[in-house]
Amino acid sequence: MFPSLTRFPGELFPDFEALQRQVEQLLGASSWPSSIRAAGRGAFPAINMGVTADAVEIYAFAPGLDPGRIDVSLDKGLLVISGERADELPQESDKVSIYADERFSGAFRRAITLPEDADPGRVEASYRNGVLRIVVPKRESAKPRRVEVKDAAA
């Protein structure tokens, strides 16, 4: 478990990721076992998932989309986010030069397996600053509860 969703300790992660990228470039795909639905590096949108006592929250880093055209569906514990991002680059000509074309464009689809205690019946999705936030409450039975200790001597 990490202390926060995006704040990770120290400078370890960027360094580690740079190293991992180099290794991947040398050896091809990663040889580590990973989630069967995890996409390769640079998949769009990037996804973070966190849990609180009451809910599972999924954050999809999907900038530049029309919120009305993001498709979020849930089927048997599998959350699917799909849509399309328009290619905004102009046509290259003798007056227009393109120096960098790194931003994703085209159709995307990402699937995430929800934890077992998530209640797929009540899902909320919102879009802010290019981040799609999906909140799936936990089942009532899965929420932490205080258990009363009875005084058996009484």
Add this chain to the structure above:
Amino acid sequence: MDTNQTVLEREGHAAAAEAPALLPPVDIVEDENGITLKADLPGVSREGLSIRVDGDTLTVEGAVALGESKDMQAVYAEVRVARYRRSFVLARDLDTEAIDAAMKNGVLTLCVPKREQAKPRRIEVKAG
């Protein structure tokens, strides 16, 4: 036109001295009027964004704020740094005083116009 002289990315600019940050993907297009740069900065609000011009270096920096609750624990994370940063070296023909920036749905659009005298014009060839 020489790409390298127009917008040259400053690699690892003072990287060692600064906090770790992600490199946001960008599109850079030049037309007659200037350069348009688009950067993906999901999770960055207008308040969390900083655009600096220091000499000939343009630096875009953004802090990610998701507004997640304090007791949240990450179970899976592909974005592991809450900051974006990227620097570019601007060419002299660009007007750094007149940069226009707009932020929408996590996408930053920067327009850097060319100086008036740098815009293309026809040069008359006089008959000798």
